[in-house]
Amino acid sequence: MQQLKDNVKNKIMNNARKLFYKNGYHNTTMRQIALASAITVGNIYRYFANKKVLFNFIVKDAYEALLLLMDDASREEQLDILDPKYLYLILDDFILISEKYRQELVILIRRYLDEGHYPLFLKLEKMVASKISEGLPNIEPKMLSLITYMLFHGILFSLQTSSQKDIGKHLSFMVEFLFKDMKERVMKL
Known part of the structure; x- marks a missing residue:
């Protein structure tokens, strides 16, 4: 179970990194990150409290x-x-x-x-x-x-x-x- 959580978290971070790189911080939404990660927006918030926390982690x-x-x-x-x-x-x-x-x-x-x-x-x-x-x-x-x-x-x-x-x-x-x-x-x- 922990490995699955780590995989999802890494997937979110990798896709967020790509989107922040491509679009910039302000032009990237949590919805875009969720779509790229093939998960729901709500699921992202299980791993990261908000976009700023995700950004800082990356x-x-x-x-x-x-x-x-x-x-x-x-x-x-x-x-x-x-x-x-x-x-x-x-x-x-x-x-x-x-x-x-x-x-x-x-x-x-x-x-x-x-x-x-x-x-x-x-x-x-x-x-x-x-x-x-x-x-x-x-x-x-x-x-x-x-x-x-x-x-x-x-x-x-x-x-x-x-x-x-x-x-x-x-x-x-x-x-x-x-x-x-x-x-x-x-x-x-």
């Missing part, structure tokens, strides 16, 4: 991996985010996370971009802005927002459109494009 491991990455990155206080060595350390770890949790990362980033206030990414946005401000103390807040906006959309685009082997190359290009010689380029503006 992205939990990716979320925790990103938190660890952010904690490690924020501890590297002596490193300058505008230094390519620092950026590539973070990028290498992110690529490893994307190999394991690619769909979950897309789901998380899309939800953040749709809502604009997902806690993990607000923390990441603050960290990136803080590190950039250290290297460029006179940069305007709107410019910081623009950089983080481009960064998140670039990551999302790469995760959605690149093969796993090309993600590193595409994200490296984006990092080079955004951050290489940034101090010198910004000073000219």
Whole structure:
């Protein structure tokens, strides 16, 4: 009996993951998940209290991996985010996370971009802005927002459109494009 429950729960999660990936969090309903899972909507609620709980269960491991990455990155206080060595350390770890949790990362980033206030990414946005401000103390807040906006959309685009082997190359290009010689380029503006 327990194996059957686990099979149903896994079926719900797998179908919800596919639908969240395809449609986004807000455009996916519990009814769609039930139809894809060939069960009733009421049966989903036996396993998950609501869509948010289901969502959080699906992205939990990716979320925790990103938190660890952010904690490690924020501890590297002596490193300058505008230094390519620092950026590539973070990028290498992110690529490893994307190999394991690619769909979950897309789901998380899309939800953040749709809502604009997902806690993990607000923390990441603050960290990136803080590190950039250290290297460029006179940069305007709107410019910081623009950089983080481009960064998140670039990551999302790469995760959605690149093969796993090309993600590193595409994200490296984006990092080079955004951050290489940034101090010198910004000073000219």
